[in-house]
Amino acid sequence: MSPDIDPESGFRLPLPKREDLDEVGKKYYDRAVKPGGHSIVGLRGPAGIRLYSPKSLAHSQGLNQYLRFEAGFTPAIREIAILATAREMDSQFEWTAHEPEALKEGVAPAVIDIIKHRKSTDGLGETETVVIELGRQIFRDCKVAPDLFARAKALFGPNQLVDLVLLMGTYAGTAALLTAFDMQLPPGQKPLLPVP
Incomplete structure (x- = not known):
């Protein structure tokens, strides 16, 4: 692990403390730590990083909620889209969080x-x-090739x-965030994605 990684957060900044956050930040902190909440990995992941910008988190949460759960995709197609994005972005953390979710x-x-x-x-x-x-x-x-675009438009x-x-773009943005802050897998978590 790189020396600039905080051992508690797993990324290049310490986890924000709830008491240091404004009311918006506290709301999203509570959602991230709540079992079955909006984050499949809790604070040790993109939610912990995003708490450094609670106002952007407040704006992006609604879009993320809509795209993941209200846009009409089956859960399997949603997870395929997320995995395809994580793969192309070589996002180990994102992939390792979503592969088990995809199987589920x-x-x-x-x-x-x-x-x-x-x-x-x-096939x-x-x-x-x-x-x-x-x-x-x-x-x-x-x-995107015209023929693929036409097939996608016909399907969706x-x-x-x-x-x-x-949806893919929001996960590409998350992958960029995870890369910039060098988000590490939780201790003991086996990496599931072969990356260079």
Whole structure:
């Protein structure tokens, strides 16, 4: 572990103390530590980092809540989109948090393996293929081919396609945050994503 990592927080800053936060920050602190709350990893993750900017957290929480739970994606498709993003961003922390969540939500281990090891999507269903390929093209190729865009629009419609790309974008933003603050896996947690 790098010497600039705080051992309690697992990132480059100490965990904010609840009593040092404003009322907005306290509200999100409480949500992050609540079992079954908004964070699948609690404060030792992006929520702990985001508490350094409670006002941006307040603005982003509503969007994140909508994209994850109210935009009409099945839980499996949501997790495939998150994993595709985490893979292309090489986000070990994000992947390791969401792979078990994906399994819990019914994503087949074979689909996870395809995303994890950047294998061909041949043989997958159309929806899974489109979501994985969309993540690959957005984040790896930095452009989306017209034929893939047409397939995605046909599957999701324009409105939900915008939501899908926004979902992936919010997780890419989280991956950037985790990278900048060098978020470490919890002690004893085995890394689940092969990264360079």
